[in-house]
Amino acid sequence: MTRRQYENRLSLFAAWARGKGVSSPQQLTPEIIGDYQAHISEFRKPVGGRLAIGTQLQRLAPIRTFCRWLHSRSFLPSDPSSELTFPTESRTLPRDVPTPREIGTVIRRLLREQKEDTQWLRNAAIIACLFSTGCRKMEAARLRLCDVNLETREVRIEKAKNRYGRVTFIAPWASKLLARYLQEERPKRWGKSDVLFPSTHSGNSASEPMISYIIRNAFAGLKNKHIVCHSLRHAFCISLLRGGANIRVIAELAGHNTLSSTSKYTKLELTDLRKVHERAFLE
Secondary structure: OOHHHHHHHHHHHHHHHHHOOOOOHHHOOHHHHHHHHHHHHHOEOOOOOEOOHHHHHHHHHHHHHHHHHHHHOOOOOOOOOOOOOOOOOOOOOOOOOOOHHHHHHHHHHHHHHOOOOOOHHHHHHHHHHHHHHOOOHHHHHOOEHHHEEOOOOEEEEOOOOOOOOEEEEOOHHHHHHHHHHHHHOHHHHHOOOOEOOEOOOOOOEOOHHHHHHHHHHHOOOOOOOOOOHHHHHHHHHHHHHHOOOOHHHHHHHHOOOOHHHHHOOOOOOHHHHHHHHHHHHOO
């Protein structure tokens, strides 16, 4: 964590604490820090989702470090963060994961629209790419034309989150959709650009916020589900698991550093567990 990030996250805590009447570090107590942890765990982002566990950890860790430093320098008689317990990642499957049928329905709806000003074919290709390759939105935004081989259906991801490149594959149906996009829509709008998914106006690489908007807007009609880009990555890993892939294959295709990262994507849904239970007890 850089010094600027450290200061920024401490300033968020300081602003919240001032609103609670805390004007100096000497007034910090375990109860105040506990209230702040509860605040960020219940905080809702503008799009409606909660803060990720990793984001919560990033906001809490500087507070513990700061309090320990104050105590070690005798600015505080005791460490008010001593009772702070960091949140842990849930081991259950995320609730808002689209099914392959729902993804197919959304793509078909986009293909039926075919409006001149919506880049409908590009948007459908982005959804197909995110789901069938499991790439992150950052990775999809940085894809170049030379990274995709439609004959072998290989997608080479050079700039990954963990800084290691990998090769993944695109499904046959998604490859056909991508080929249609490259033949019909892309040459007319962004012929000179070498990026796979250009931004609407500039032709440069699509921004991550733009891809996020495309996904949220496309799946807005799904009832009781808040679908974001990473939801499609969850769906990719679950589809591989149900197709018989072992955890090492999923980790390699998804670009995970450790198997523990893969395990949180591959928890079985309640319907799968119900089928196993019924076979064991009701036959």
